[in-house]
Amino acid sequence: MKDMLSTLINGGNITVSDVVSVLYENKEKKQMEDNFKLPQIGYRKDRNEYYLTVPVKFSKTGKRYPVYGKTEEEAVSNFKLEIALFNDHVHPDDTSKGVPNLHGMIEYTMKNFIYGNVRDTSYLKYENIVKKHLYPNPICKKQIDNISSLELTKFFRSEEIATLNASSLSTIKMVLSKTFLRTKEKNYRSDNPMEFVEVSYVKCKRKQRKKQIVLDSEIETLINYIFYASRTVVQYRYAPIFLVMLYGGLRIGEAMALREGDIDFDNKLITIDKQIAYIPKRDKNLDKIKMTQEEVSPKTDSSIRTIMLTDQVEFWINFMIEQNKKLPNRDQDYIFVNKKGMIPAKSSVNLLWHKLLEASEIPFCTPHKLRKTFITKLLNSGIALPDVAALAGHKNNSSVTLDSYYVSSLDNKQEDGLVDNIGNIFKMHDNKDNTLTTVEMNKFIG
Numbered sequence: 001m002k003d004m005l006s007t008l009i010n011g012g013n014i015t016v017s018d019v020v021s022v023l024y025e026n027k028e029k030k031q032m033e034d035n036f037k038l039p040q041i042g043y044r045k046d047r048n049e050y051y052l053t054v055p056v057k058f059s060k061t062g063k064r065y066p067v068y069g070k071t072e073e074e075a076v077s078n079f080k081l082e083i084a085l086f087n088d089h090v091h092p093d094d095t096s097k098g099v100p101n102l103h104g105m106i107e108y109t110m111k112n113f114i115y116g117n118v119r120d121t122s123y124l125k126y127e128n129i130v131k132k133h134l135y136p137n138p139i140c141k142k143q144i145d146n147i148s149s150l151e152l153t154k155f156f157r158s159e160e161i162a163t164l165n166a167s168s169l170s171t172i173k174m175v176l177s178k179t180f181l182r183t184k185e186k187n188y189r190s191d192n193p194m195e196f197v198e199v200s201y202v203k204c205k206r207k208q209r210k211k212q213i214v215l216d217s218e219i220e221t222l223i224n225y226i227f228y229a230s231r232t233v234v235q236y237r238y239a240p241i242f243l244v245m246l247y248g249g250l251r252i253g254e255a256m257a258l259r260e261g262d263i264d265f266d267n268k269l270i271t272i273d274k275q276i277a278y279i280p281k282r283d284k285n286l287d288k289i290k291m292t293q294e295e296v297s298p299k300t301d302s303s304i305r306t307i308m309l310t311d312q313v314e315f316w317i318n319f320m321i322e323q324n325k326k327l328p329n330r331d332q333d334y335i336f337v338n339k340k341g342m343i344p345a346k347s348s349v350n351l352l353w354h355k356l357l358e359a360s361e362i363p364f365c366t367p368h369k370l371r372k373t374f375i376t377k378l379l380n381s382g383i384a385l386p387d388v389a390a391l392a393g394h395k396n397n398s399s400v401t402l403d404s405y406y407v408s409s410l411d412n413k414q415e416d417g418l419v420d421n422i423g424n425i426f427k428m429h430d431n432k433d434n435t436l437t438t439v440e441m442n443k444f445i446g
Contacts, residue, residue: 038079041072050075056287058083099188102147102179103140106130109179111286120279120296127288129171133164144183149193152176162203173199212365213373219246221360229359230323235352237323238336238344240316242353242370247312249374249392252350252367253277254303256343257295260333263317268309272393274298276343293345303393 039052051066052075067082069075100108110130115123134140139147139155155161161172177194184192214222226243229236245255253275262271275298280288298304309317320335330341338344344352353367371392378388389395 038076041075042066044068052076052079054079054082099143099145101141102144103135105144105183105188106134106140106175106179109182110175113178113182114175115286119299121277121299124280124288126171126175129168130175133161133168134172134175137161144180145189147193149196152193152197156197156199159203162200163205166201166204169199169201169204212369213376214246214362214365214369218360218362219373221362222356225356225360229356230319234339236356237339238320238349239352239356240320241336241349242356242367243316244313244336245367246370246374247310247316248307249371249378251275251299251303251371251393252346254298254393256334256336256346256349258317258335260321260335263309263335265309265314268314270307270309270313272298272307273304275303276346278346293343298393300393300395302395305390305393307391 039055042051042053043049044051047068049068049070050072051068053064053066056064067075067079069078110123110127114126118126137155137160139151142151156169156173161169164172173194177192180189180192180194183189223243226236226239230239241252241255244250244258245252248255248270250258250272254272256276257274258270262273264270274295276293277296278291279294279296281290281292283289317335324330324335324337324341327337327339327341330337334343336343338348350367354364356362357364375388375392378391379385
């Protein structure tokens with residue numbers, strides 16, 4: 001076939017463009033059921049070029065990307081070439097095409113053995129990691145029966161993969177382990193090469209972000225501004241959500257999902273058993289179509305908890321309930337709703353937070369800083385770590401509570417106060433020769 005095409009092209013009977021057109025039309029025909037159409041041609045002034053965007057289903061990276069040309073015709077031609085040469089991976093259930101490549105086997109494993117067994121938010125995370133770091137790698141184009149444990153070891157030792165953060169690296173290891181397990185199960189090979197692969201986390205990226213908390217002066221400024229703005233400016237009506245996050249240690253999605261029925265005013269308790277999150281809508285092939293905001297179960301099992309209804313939280317929840325009574329319509333009994341009585345988009349809540357910071361002249365930070373402040377203040381006040389972890393929705397004695405959330409006095413630039421406190425704890429009588437007598441030593445030890 002290749003020789004025949006070469007002869008026809010060299011003889012001038014057909015052109016490369018003719019071949020590309022035929023291949024493209026064949027691809028296009030296969031996609032007719034999905035209403036595949038040539039995308040609209042765009043123009044970028046900064047590049048002085050025309051472009052068409054390659055859809056996800058034909059993307060080499062798992063994401064949409066543009067294909068450029070100096071003219072509209074050239075852009076269309078380059079787009080068709082990109083589609084025509086797209087390497088469809090063989091699906092494991094289509095035995096007529098032979099042994100699948102790693103890309104196809106990963107997708108098969110993800111959709112059939114991982115999806116549905118984890119939370120939608122977790123699957124979305126796995127999916128994004130695989131598309132970003134696995135699919136573009138040349139190893140995914142190889143047939144799965146031709147991949148050795150040595151090649152997999154080299155893959156994990158490559159700079160691009162070895163320097164990922166530990167979470168991403170663990171996800172890739174998990175996906176590949178499950179993939180080769182299914183490969184063995186389907187008799188594409190007799191062994192599982194991942195059994196002999198050692199994955200090192202030595203080079204993993206470490207988060208260097210400095211942990212911060214909201215200062216007392218900033219809290220006071222926020223309270224004053226929110227109290228005024230939420231009653232007078234319609235866009236700020238649900239701004240008290242940030243104070244409930246601060247005084248209750250809630251994640252933003254947990255606070256958005258709060259309903260009046262979750263509040264036990266008599267026993268001073270709040271039930272946290274859901275969150276608002278972005279969840280992907282998928283087609284019949286489990287491919288992501290779009291993202292929608294939905295009420296789902298919390299981030300982890302330990303996130304389902306009951307917390308205390310403190311005076312501050314109760315005040316702001318009652319404040320919102322009274323404000324909501326003025327609305328003609330409301331989305332069920334959600335506490336934090338916009339002027340239409342509906343749950344705001346998560347992006348709108350984040351935007352409101354940024355506006356609050358700007359108006360209050362507080363340095364930029366994410367709303368999650370409020371949760372860190374809650375945890376830090378509880379630990380600094382002497383509340384035991386297991387109790388704080390439970391209130392925050394972390395696992396009992398979780399290192400996450402300390403490592404990722406707690407801000408020590410040293411981190412918060414209070415070294416002098418800390419030194420004084422330590423000095424008071426270990427204060428001893430002055431001794432001229434800088435030695436301790438037996439009596440003094442006993443007192444110190446005792």
